[in-house]
Amino acid sequence: MPPVALRADPVSAPAPACRLESPAGARAFSVVPPAPDWVAPGVTRKIAAVLAERPATPCLVVDLDVVEANYHALRAALPEAAVYYAVKANPAPPLVARLVALGSSFDTASLPEIDLCLSLGADPARLSFGNTIKKARDIAAAHDRGVDLFAFDAEEELRKIAAHAPGARVFCRLLIDNAGAEWPLSRKFGCSPAMARDLMRLADRLGLRPVGLSFHVGSQQTDPAQWDPALEAVARLFADLRADGLAPTLVNLGGGLPTRYGRPVPEAAVYGARIRDTVARLFDTAPDLIVEPGRGLVGNAGVLETEVVLVARKDAAETRRWVYLDAGRFNGLAETEGEAIRYPIATDRDGDGAGCGPVVLAGPTCDSVDVLYDRADVHLPLSLAAGDRLRLLSTGAYTTTYASVGFNGFAPLEAHYV
Template sequence: MDEIHRLLSGVRIEETPFLVLDENRLRENARRFRAAFPGGRVFFSVKANNHPQVLQLFAEEGIDFDVASWGEIELLAAAGVPAERMIFSAPTKIPRHIEQAYRFGVRVFAFDSELEVEKLARLAPGALLTARIAVDNEGSFWPLERKFGISPEEALRLFEVAIRLGLKPHGLTFHVGSQNSDPLAWVRALERLRPLWKALQQNGSPLSCINIGGGFPSQFDQPVPAVEEIAREVLLRWQGWFGGQAELWVEPGRGLVGDAGVMVTTVINRARRNGHEWLYVDTGVFHGLIEGLEMFHFPYNILSKKQDEQRIPFIVSGPTCDSADVIRSEVYLPASLTLGDRLYIFPAGAYTNSLERYNGIPFPPVMLTGIKAKVGV
């Protein structure tokens, strides 16, 4: 609680809920990542936290940016970030976003399907391509390999297609899954890429970079490896495997912002239901704490100022009329908690405020039809 008190000491907001981000921690994280991967490029995954001041801060710290939509590019442009500091790493992109990004000056695009290569050839002629390779996600809290990635063999074939269509092979990329606590996960992924890297060299299509993606963890209820530990395992192999022939790229999201945020909430109700104590607070999984949803079930830390009292298990829930709005299904908190008491939920720097316009994509417009209906209601 001491660190939370320090963080809140300069905050003048009384009404909850609100999210507090620690600028000093954000800058420290940026410098740690850059120091851990000397000579590499660090790209912040904008989807993790798209607040303009966060983007501006990272730009000042020499961090580049991974975008997933034209909306995220617009945010970065407003912060003064030039196109050459952006890569479009979403493997599946909305066609008009490709066109807009290309016109703006973005030149590096990821892919993991033949149709995506064809889209890029038509909408971003001459673009630099990175192939998203499917790798094992063992050690991750939330695996991603089911939806994304291709085999090295398929990547080799699709690079040949890309060359015929006037595109330029540029690199390989992968993702070891969200919140990965195994430092060797990145090593196993690089091992899987090595034969493809060599084959492309032998075919006369040497690549310029390898992007080891994100997955860098924040501490919830269990200790996690620091970025320095993960980087050490990667760099021990890097020189022998790829030497000076490839630039090392890193693409953290949560790892840069997760531990910098605390969600401040207030208890608005308490009830006993089916033998369980329930606390209801004024924000929930649909308003910034989505990773508490049962399908994700990230174990947020939840603290109260009442430190010295008997603790009992609670189910902590958000305010909405939806039974899925449960932030954590069992957490020990002071037994006397009641209306008006504050709770502090963390790490909350990632995937909280960015959910208002996730991946920079707005909700679709609404149109009512009928004789008297008006468009855009």
């Protein structure tokens, strides 16, 4: 693996006054073009202006210029790849509309996501119905709307596609390991290479166009080398499929590109260089590449503003406080499950001279699993009290959509796009 240049631009180097993780690594210039106007770690001028108005909490504020900068950076890092934004990461219409304007393609999980993209002007030819689990009638409806690219990983799914989207382009998802991912995937998606080979041949016999293969290295994948073994499996299978008389051309690299939370992550350029080198080494003819970023495009574009509802101790002798926020696992912070994703934190009291102490951070519901960080050793100002505001940084992805309809009576997460 080549030396990794660590991101150290203000976009991705939120340094909360109190530590969540110690930042480490050499500073370097970012390759992100037209830089958004960062005024504090993780906070742009536009986001700061919204927060200065003291919007009702909890709320998410997303700066679309950051999304645009991320899009350009990824295009520059991997110019051969078509970018299919994973809509599920954040399906807000203003965000999707911005990406439509930039010429992005879209990875969609359901018919409602397809309809959202189309309603915002996306070309159906730029949509992939990337969920391997689709109802027959949704396949038919998508095909009616002009969508022509479908994922599959099972025979039953392939037969549904053949029956309801005759002649469509299809790609088979391979099951691979997820070492190095902070949000690794289960065995839920994909099939073995042997089964993929059989299914690609079946697709051909069913009158579909078996254009290629996909895989996913796991979300928030911090190791650029993790695409290598997957690409090697794909290259081997391409050779087998050609021996079978097929002509696969599409390599769908999936998602997994990380955003910066506590620890530094490699630049998009590092991932791009590594993937390009590997593809050049493994494939005689350059394949058509697709990449499906979600978190990598929108994660660092958002700030989730919360109010401290209560600071408590369980006993007078306990030094670790419990800090309860008005946002929790059921209204925006679902990815704190298992403390998997550790958002950087900033508060109004940072640096007030009173010092910091250890806390458990929890949400507002009566549900005991609504605890955000317990083992994470979060430290927050000793002066923190009910009514103070606290910001979770890099919360642009997978926050609004996981929010419940109203668990415990708490409304879904409000969001502002600027």
